[in-house]
Amino acid sequence: MRTALVVLFTMPCLAGAALEMLPEYARPDPFGGLVAPDQGARNAPVVLRGARGGWISLQFVVKLPEPGPYRLDVRLKAPDGGIQVELFREWFHWVPRQKRYYPDALVPVSLPVSSRLPEPDNRIEKQTAQAYWADLWIPKNAPAGVVRGEARLEAQGRTERLPFELEVLPVAIPEEEIPTIDHNSYGSSWLANFYKEPGESDQEFFSSDRFFELIHAHHRIFYEHRGVFHQLGYGHGGKVGPEFAPALTGSGRTRRVADWMLFDRHYGPLLDGSAFANTRRGRRPIRFVYLPINPEWPASFLWWGEPGYETEFVNVVSEMERHFRAKGWTQTYFELFFNHKKRYKAFPWDGDEARFPEDDDYFAEYHRLLQRAVPAGSPVRFLFRNDASWAMERQFKTLAGKVNFWVLSRSILSWYDYAPKMLKERGDIVWFYSGPPPVTEVSSAVTKFPLTAWMWGIDGYIHWLTVSPGDDPWFAFTGGDTALVYPGARFGIRAPIPSIRLKLQRNCVQDLALLERFAGRRPREELRSEVAARYNRSQPGDWWTRRPRLADTPPYEWSNTDIDEVTDLDERLFARLDAAAWQRVRDWVHELVKEGR
Amino acid sequence: MKPLVFILAFAAAGGADTPSRLEEVARIASVMVDGDVAKRIVTERAMRYMLKQDPRDPYLASDNYDVNHEAFIQTKKTLMRLARLVDFPSDVNLWMPIPTDPPRIHLVIRNVNEFSRFWRWGALHQEMFPEMKQVLATGKPLTLTDRPGWVAVLAPVYDSRGDVVGLVEVVSRMNPDPRENVK
Numbered sequence: 001m002r003t004a005l006v007v008l009f010t011m012p013c014l015a016g017a018a019l020e021m022l023p024e025y026a027r028p029d030p031f032g033g034l035v036a037p038d039q040g041a042r043n044a045p046v047v048l049r050g051a052r053g054g055w056i057s058l059q060f061v062v063k064l065p066e067p068g069p070y071r072l073d074v075r076l077k078a079p080d081g082g083i084q085v086e087l088f089r090e091w092f093h094w095v096p097r098q099k100r101y102y103p104d105a106l107v108p109v110s111l112p113v114s115s116r117l118p119e120p121d122n123r124i125e126k127q128t129a130q131a132y133w134a135d136l137w138i139p140k141n142a143p144a145g146v147v148r149g150e151a152r153l154e155a156q157g158r159t160e161r162l163p164f165e166l167e168v169l170p171v172a173i174p175e176e177e178i179p180t181i182d183h184n185s186y187g188s189s190w191l192a193n194f195y196k197e198p199g200e201s202d203q204e205f206f207s208s209d210r211f212f213e214l215i216h217a218h219h220r221i222f223y224e225h226r227g228v229f230h231q232l233g234y235g236h237g238g239k240v241g242p243e244f245a246p247a248l249t250g251s252g253r254t255r256r257v258a259d260w261m262l263f264d265r266h267y268g269p270l271l272d273g274s275a276f277a278n279t280r281r282g283r284r285p286i287r288f289v290y291l292p293i294n295p296e297w298p299a300s301f302l303w304w305g306e307p308g309y310e311t312e313f314v315n316v317v318s319e320m321e322r323h324f325r326a327k328g329w330t331q332t333y334f335e336l337f338f339n340h341k342k343r344y345k346a347f348p349w350d351g352d353e354a355r356f357p358e359d360d361d362y363f364a365e366y367h368r369l370l371q372r373a374v375p376a377g378s379p380v381r382f383l384f385r386n387d388a389s390w391a392m393e394r395q396f397k398t399l400a401g402k403v404n405f406w407v408l409s410r411s412i413l414s415w416y417d418y419a420p421k422m423l424k425e426r427g428d429i430v431w432f433y434s435g436p437p438p439v440t441e442v443s444s445a446v447t448k449f450p451l452t453a454w455m456w457g458i459d460g461y462i463h464w465l466t467v468s469p470g471d472d473p474w475f476a477f478t479g480g481d482t483a484l485v486y487p488g489a490r491f492g493i494r495a496p497i498p499s500i501r502l503k504l505q506r507n508c509v510q511d512l513a514l515l516e517r518f519a520g521r522r523p524r525e526e527l528r529s530e531v532a533a534r535y536n537r538s539q540p541g542d543w544w545t546r547r548p549r550l551a552d553t554p555p556y557e558w559s560n561t562d563i564d565e566v567t568d569l570d571e572r573l574f575a576r577l578d579a580a581a582w583q584r585v586r587d588w589v590h591e592l593v594k595e596g597r
Numbered sequence: 598m599k600p601l602v603f604i605l606a607f608a609a610a611g612g613a614d615t616p617s618r619l620e621e622v623a624r625i626a627s628v629m630v631d632g633d634v635a636k637r638i639v640t641e642r643a644m645r646y647m648l649k650q651d652p653r654d655p656y657l658a659s660d661n662y663d664v665n666h667e668a669f670i671q672t673k674k675t676l677m678r679l680a681r682l683v684d685f686p687s688d689v690n691l692w693m694p695i696p697t698d699p700p701r702i703h704l705v706i707r708n709v710n711e712f713s714r715f716w717r718w719g720a721l722h723q724e725m726f727p728e729m730k731q732v733l734a735t736g737k738p739l740t741l742t743d744r745p746g747w748v749a750v751l752a753p754v755y756d757s758r759g760d761v762v763g764l765v766e767v768v769s770r771m772n773p774d775p776r777e778n779v780k
Contacts, residue, residue, distance in 0.1 A: 186779065186780035187776055187779030187780050188776055188779070189774070189776040189777060189779065202774070206776070232779075232780075233779065234779060235711060235778045235779045235780055236778075236780075237707055237708060237709050237710075237711050237778070238709045239709055239710065239711050239775075239778065239779055240779070241775065241776050241779040242775050242776070244779075296709050300677070301673065301674075301677065302674055302677045302678065304670060304674075305670070341659075342662055342663065342664055343659040343660075343662040343719075343721060344707075344719065345704050345705060345706055345707045346706070346707055346708065346709075347673075348664050348666045348669035348670055348673075349666070355660065356663055358666065390660075556661070559651065559654050559657055559660070560653075560654040560656055560657070560660070561651065561653045561654045564653075
């Protein structure tokens with residue numbers, strides 16, 4: 001049976017035209033080869049095996065030696081277990097820095113797909129290969145066993161068939177997101193840059209149903225890829241975007257909410273889950289959301305240190321608690337989070353990545369204010385989140401019992417191997433922060449973050465600025481450093497479209513969720529050892545940095561250079577990562593499932 | 598024609614007398630903002646790092662930026678009160694020179710509307726602007742309406758010796774973008 005599921009680069013030839021299958025991690029180029037970082041995956045087998053409630057991915061490559069039209073179809077044969085096929089055309093991004101093409105953006109296409117080579121809108125001279133990403137969704141009720149399918153290419157007057165088989169495992173992927181992958185963004189003005197119609201005014205755009213639907217579409221795409229989406233709604237000076245906070249009125253004792261309309265229009269469908277009603281994962285409220293609270297909202301900084309600050313803060317935050325409770329928004333974590341830095345000249349303390357000891361006092365005061373505003377036993381879940389780097393070890397102590405959600409520098413957290421257990425035993429949520437790897441790194445690079453979170457036993461991580469693919473991602477790409485979705489407007493799609501990196505990340509996280517099924521049955525350290533060995537021949541201890549002497553000096557005396565010099569995590573663990581690294585882990589997880597261990 | 602369009606536009610926002618009203622705020626600011634306190638806002642340590650450059654660490658200066666909280670808060674509250682003297686959105690920002698050759702200047706305190714005719718978002722310090730140099734040298738306020746949609750008034754800040762040690766930028770903007778710089 002196993003051999004039937006492993007297809008070795010099947011390449012039927014039809015007078016020069018060919019259809020090829022590739023595993024998800026071997027990214028093709030537009031000339032029939034693989035991109036340079038994934039060359040190690042040349043001739044890698046395509047293993048199509050997955051669990052219920054999850055996805056299997058593969059790639060089809062259409063190759064035509066001469067320009068011309070073609071038609072591609074992918075069908076499953078009955079009985080297909082309800083498995084659904086989604087196909088995406090892979091956009092080849094020109095990266096001027098390397099003078100090379102990399103595929104990443106995935107443009108949804110309907111089956112069968114008819115096009116031609118060279119692909120007209122991608123504008124690649126002498127293009128001879130077009131890749132398609134296939135996502136196969138396995139419903140939760142799909143029967144275990146083998147499902148057969150066939151890809152069919154029609155070109156140059158002939159038809160060629162490429163059969164394949166996939167195996168549905170007799171288990172379902174747990175719904176819980178382990179780890180949580182967060183995708184961050186700031187404000188909403190970028191949506192106008194991508195999606196505002198010619199001649200449409202800002203006021204028309206930002207008050208339209210389409211604007212709010214676009215926000216919800218971003219939440220949906222990350223949710224469907226087993227992630228969450230964050231949109232910070234205020235600036236470093238305390239300015240709050242209109243749809244991120246209720247409108248306020250009054251001052252001092254009369255400070256109160258005047259209007260919930262825009263806030264509810266924005267957040268209502270997210271907080272009651274209705275924005276996700278038609279997704280494969282089903283309707284569920286978002287798990288996390290930033291509150292608009294900052295030093296200037298809802299209380300004016302003019303009253304800081306005076307009774308009026310507490311009055312304004314407690315009045316409005318209490319109203320928020322009552323509003324959320326009345327609406328039944330009790331399944332989401334509402335985050336009190338400070339993003340401002342004193343370098344941006346609006347406030348005297350760092351809310352984000354605090355460095356100087358005196359700044360910790362402000363956190364303590366906001367904890368006190370939050371306690372005053374939110375009644376004990378409220379079903380509304382407020383968290384006090386702190387994004388920490390330099391001073392995390394100091395703040396673990398000074399803010400114990402106050403901050404209960406930590407988002408931490410990955411480099412510096414790697415010095416403190418005791419921290420996850422200590423924080424988790426307090427009941428705190430622990431993430432680290434990162435940026436997605438650019439497309440110019442090996443395909444498996446995007447799996448290093450979910451795996452690090454799992455190896456460290458923490459709850460998740462956050463990718464910074466995941467909606468910003470640069471000025472011209474299509475023809476002058478910088479590598480998509482931080483973006484994991486692209487604007488679909490170019491293709492007539494009023495929604496974000498996914499990327500290969502987002503798909504690879506999702507597939508990795510669903511494997512980790514599956515692996516967690518075994519955490520109670522086998523020692524966790526044994527699981528970590530097996531995974532680390534298969535991933536990059538490492539051991540669990542290798543995933544930490546030996547505590548440097550720097551850690552015992554005041555953080556405000558460190559520089560980034562100092563930190564880089566004592567943190568060699570990326571060089572040791574990931575510099576020589578190969579494209580198939582995660583596939584080896586996946587194969588082992590599937591072995592565990594099949595053996596019932 | 599352009600000045601007429603500009604005045605009419607402001608008539609719809611802050612009023613046709615916006616420049617004169619901001620000039621009045623600036624005049625009061627010159628009296629109310631304490632230049633001795635303003636000089637104490639940025640810590641000596643932060644000033645020492647301000648102009649340091651490390652090719653391996655582009656954030657060296659900004660990571661070491663720090664302020665004396667009491668001086669900052671006292672001055673910021675004064676600036677916020679000044680902005681409340683008009684009934685349309687305005688900010689009163691504090692700028693201080695850096696004694697370098699050539700001279701530079703840095704924004705020390707800004708405010709909630711994110712208005713500034715001069716600040717390049719995120720800059721720790723900038724080249725001295727000729728308009729600011731003029732105000733620092735002469736002690737005379739200056740009203741700027743050259744950028745469409747903006748009115749800014751620069752006015753001197755004095756210390757107890759009567760020296761001009763900084764300046765306020767009293768600024769408003771026609772049709773402010775409620776989402777700009779929400780980042």
